[in-house]
Amino acid sequence: MKKVLKIAVGVILASTTLAGAGTLDKIAEAGKIVVGVKNDYRPWGYLDAEGNPVGLEIDLARDIAERLGVEAELVPVVASNRMEFLQQGRIDLIIATLGDNPQRRTVVGMVEPNYYAAxxxxxxxxxxxxxxxxxxxxxxxxxxxxxxxxxxxxxxxxxxxxxxxxxxxxxxxxxxxxxxxxxxxxxxxxxxxxxxxxxxxxxxxxxxxxxxPWAIAVPLAELDEAYGQKISEIITDWHKTGYLIEANAAHGIADSPFLQEQHEKFR
CATH class of the missing domain: 3.40.190.10 (Periplasmic binding protein-like II)
Structure with missing residues (x-):
């Protein structure tokens, strides 16, 4: 009986450890972060003449990957499937003009601060x-x-x-x-x-x-864990340093009062 109990406890501990590892460890082990992005929303996410994904949100995805020390794998999504892809584990992150509202917050983890508004x-x-x-x-x-x-x-x-x-x-x-x-x-x-x-x-x-406001989204269970916290730190730094304002201008997008307000708030 004691042997059976030890085995059972071992299984539980192993399962807990695996669950606790979370998305951040999975990304590190895979050497890549899979990001759902738009490819039909110029200039935030679209395909250039050679068919390569480019745009403001593409830059954000790649910046996150660089800060995590991994590669960015970009998966095209649309409004009707982006949250489903995240729930299914087909992507690790959504950066795809995702409006933040209470209903969506019950489905995916909306990371704060928000990074844009429309x-x-x-x-x-x-x-x-x-x-x-x-x-x-x-x-x-x-x-x-x-x-x-x-x-x-x-x-x-x-x-x-x-x-x-x-x-x-x-x-x-x-x-x-x-x-x-x-x-x-x-x-x-x-x-x-x-x-x-x-x-x-x-x-x-x-x-x-x-x-x-628009939000970058992580799996709901990861919002308050290390992964969600890390993404939040990155977005905060974007606002603090003015990175988002510079990226906005670099892509020829009209000045955003929201970005200026967030820069003033966090700097």
Missing amino acids: GANVLAPKANGLKEWPDLEGKDLCAIQGSYYLREISQKYKANIVAFAGVPEATAALTNGSCVGLVYDNTWVESQLMTEAVWADYEMPFATEQLQ
Whole structure:
């Protein structure tokens, strides 16, 4: 009986040790961190002419990997699958324009401080003459599946949401006239209007609503453990040193009041 008890205790201790090792040790042992990123959200995450992932969030993923002393393996994700990939263990980290809200905090570990912020707005042809959000009532509005602001826009402004899996499908529908506009993050809309000639006849007609901070996410069980704490330290340092402000400017993104506020807070 004593021998059986010793074996049982040994198994329990071994299991506890393995569970306690956590993601940070797994990353170190593998020599890489697997990060879910966007590849259709220029200039935060997209593919260059050679098909290589580039962008602000790609830089952040690689900086985290460098600080951890490992390589960065980048896995493309979209709004509808990024949290599922993290839950399934297919990725170790999400850096993919993930809005932080209470509902999502029950699913994945939203690391604080937040690293960016954005709200909802619309990219629409100037010829459509949209002026205010209520102008969307009864109209088809293209969107991206999984975007946090869709329910409120549908309920508050009575728009008919036509959701697509990714940006390419949604923008194709917009340009072929299938919808009156594309609702998406104001940061993305602004960057498109500033950098892409294809949108010369388009505009962002509304005031931005539902401003929401973005979070880097770890597995929920790891949020308060060594892994979550390490990611938090890195983000804090980004704000403290102004790294995020510099990276934002390097990618031609409009100045972010949120980043400036966080820099002042942490420096």
